[in-house]
Amino acid sequence: MIFIGVLFIIQLYQPDRNIDENIVTPLHISETMDVPVNVMKILKSSCFDCHSNNTNYPWYSYIQPVRSMMERHIKNGKENLNFSEFGSYSRRKQENKLDRIAKQIKANEMPLPSYLLIHRDAKLSEIEKAEIINWINDLSKPAI
């Protein structure tokens, strides 16, 4: 009985959602960089949920305590890398962020395995991984 009561009470805690209502600021990566369409599609489906100001919430995100866990992931994710505010980073930081993205994807460290458990469609195929890594490697090559 107490357990059900507690479960009921925690449902009342519903913090603000990480949704930007499709407002794309000039700081968004899509505005600051030339991102190819195919790469942008991958970023959107596999990265933006935790690394942007716009999360695509699944239905069970309305249920606590799932909700709180999710918000914590999003907060951490955005602290480390926020594609919605990519333009606010110094050029050095942008370069290094991209370098880190390529390395983490290559090493299967991102997207997080715990996230992929639920978001099957966010898992990157070898082709998708190569698309992102090649895009980043081409950027770091000096223009001829």
Next chain:
Amino acid sequence: MNKSITAFVLLAFTAAACQSKDTESNSQVLDSAEVNIENKDVEPESATPFSSSIDNIITEYLNLKNALTADNSSEASKFGKNIVSEISKLDVSKFTTEQREVYDEVIDDAKEQSEHIGDNSDNLPHQREHFALLSRDLADLLAVFETKKQLYQVFCPMYDDKKGAIWLSEFKEIKNPYFGSQMLTCGSIQKEL
């Protein structure tokens, strides 16, 4: 209905409890601020921890580099954290315009790389990846900041899938922080700083 009333009452209590906790910690902050002010009266102004010199950052960086050379992840983590705290002690008000420009470009990044090194006390390869990025940031800082130390910029051509990476060292002798005991003497001096 009864249940929801109980729920709201409980919620109200929790909210009240949170609030009183906030005020408490606020007053604590105030108390410690007062203590600080008192201390300042006693100590001369030169005791302020803020400095426009990057010497302390470099000292901690060299400690970090030596820990990585010795394959010691937990020591490396400790020095990574020290760099973060030294960065926050920099007094930017005395920087020249040129110094300020380079500082603005790299310091955020340098701080973040150091944080990652601090947070990964059981992951040497990860720490080394961030060390490579940190080294580049500090090399750029040293181009516009004076330091009392004699330093060398060393290049390891093997690291990062043979893309190579630099580090800064106080030794002329090569002791590689990217490979440690695996390949201790790989690298060559690029320039004296």
